[in-house]
Amino acid sequence: MANIKKKLGDLLIESRVINFAQLQEALRVQQQTGDRLGRVLVNLGYVSEQDIANVLEVQLGITQIKLGNILLLPDTIKLVPDNLIRQHRIVPIKKEGNKLTVAMVDPLNVVILDDLQIATGCIIEPVLATEREIESAVQKLFGFQDLINQAVREFEVMPSANVPTFDLDEIPDDLTEEAPTVRIVNSLFQQAIRERASDIHFEPHAEEFRVRYRIDGVLKDMMILPRQSIASILSRIKIMGEMDIAEKRIPLDGRIQIKMDRKNIDLRVSTIPTIFGEKAVIRILDKNAVVVKLDQLGFSPDILEKYRQQVKRSYGMILITGPTGSGKTTTLYSTLNEILSPEKNIITIEDPVEYVIDQINQIRVNQKSGLTFATGLRAILRQDPDIIMVGEIRDSETASIAVRAATTGHMVYSTLHTNDAAGALPRLVDMDVEPFLVASSVVAIVAQRLIRVICPICKKPYELPNDTPERRFLGIRDGVPVTLYRGTGCQQCGSTGYRGRMAIQEMLVMTQQQRKLVLARAPANELRQSAIEQGMVTITQDGIQKALIGITTIDEIMRVASTEEL
Secondary structure, three states, X not given: OOOOOOOHHHHHHHOOOOOHHHHHHHHHHHHHHOOOHHHHHHHHOOOOHHHHHHHHHHHHOOOEOOHHHOOOOHHHHOXXXXXXXXXXXXXXXXXXXXXXXXXXXXXXXXXXXXXXXXXXXXXXXXXXXXXXXXHHHHHHHHHHHHHHHHHHHHHHHOOOOOOOOOOOOOOOOOOOOOOHHHHHHHHHHHHHHHOOEEEEEEEEOOOOEEEEEEEOOEEEEEEEEOHHHHHHHHHHHHHHOOOOOOOOOOOEEEEEEEEEOOEEEEEXXXXXXXXXXXXXXXXXXXXXXXXXXXXXXXXXXXXXXXXXXXXXXXXXXXXXXXXXXXXXXXXXXXXXHHHOOOOOOEEEEEOOOOOOOOOOEEEEOEOOOOEOHHHHHHHHHOXXXXXXXXXXXXXXXXXXXXXXXXXXXXXXXXXEXXXXXXXXXXXXXXXXXXXXXXXXXXXXXXXXXXXXXXXXXXXXXEEOOOOOHHHHHHOOOOOOOOEEEEEOOOOOOOOOOEEEEEEEXXXXXXXXXXXXXXXXXXXXXXXXXXXXXXXXXXXXXXXXXXXXOOOOOHHHHHXXXXXXXX
């Protein structure tokens, strides 16, 4: 690394990026401000951060990197004390043998290099990154936690957990607000959205206040807050959700609307009393989320082809089933988006409206005003609809109206909470819908679950050992080689090995045999067995295929679909 002892100003002049007069002016300003020379030159407009990096790379032979494209590994970050990373604004990149590669804005600073060598015991190999990239990485590593820690320290010196006064009009964008409660709540909301969480759990315990995020369907501990922060944080959330802060003995529901990164986010709040205080769960709904196409939902090619054939019908009922949070509504929205046409009158009734789609008439259930699924559905039938989407069939009245609509020339889409596709048919009969109406109205049922997808950054193949639960689950005898995949864990996936989710499905298409069984009030297991004999691929089989080709892990399929029959 030649010429490492040369000064930055001299290098910039030699490269004709600045002239002598500009250097003198920058040095004069530097004496007044104490800033680094590079920052002063950028602030004066003489050079850009990229200009400086380019000169240092050429003149000193120091590699320049794009820090945003580098995967920062926790084990490497831990090699350097946090205070040195914050103080010197450097980012450890990788360690090979006794050499530690560190991204720096100023690789000429021998003081920083010496400090790092003493602290780590490694030979320091500096690489170049712009100040903007360094700041972004340091903020990503420590910004959120620093903010929370500072607010927690303020809580610890507060004499009581009195509810502070808040700006109730909106969540402030400025996270330096004086009240620690505001900073904590705002930061938790922002961090949850950035980490793609679907829910935030605020859980009081005997000695602590725990916060967890549900990311990719699995809860993850985020932090533990002082117990004295419970009242203040819950009051802040309830005020934002226009809920009664004095009522702590009964469950409450509220709604918060926030704006972040120019996107409108809807937060649904639910509180419930526990023996240690109120617990709150917040569901995060991105109102600007883009409705994905059907072929991006995880349908296997065979199931997708059959499903597309069914959704083109002019009348009948298609049901999407599965537990809460299995992506049923997303599948319905994607279906409506695919069949959208100026020639069709499409009306939905939902609770709540999760996605807004142009050219579709969407109605929101309002229990207080008497607009239920049943009353709304009756009104929709007088609006000359071609296609009706009912967010969920919850009661006998809604089921009866929906089924009759499907038998009188309308296409009806809806959801049910059943474990598998076959279970939807007897469920409708249990809701006092006559079997002959069920048999004549339902044309197809899709059951689905959401599985986590292996992180593409840290995805690795491995050979499945003999005599394991996984082999027994797959039905593959010992000695037969099986290659599977899993994520080893990295910063991009939060060390979980997974990033994102997709669906696994089974689809039951109504046949004459299925209709006869429904008329005979056959139980779900007989309907299911009949569908399998006629070629239905079960949820578990669909999941296993996705595991074998490396989309997900076999552990994930065992977790999500272990109750299904092969």
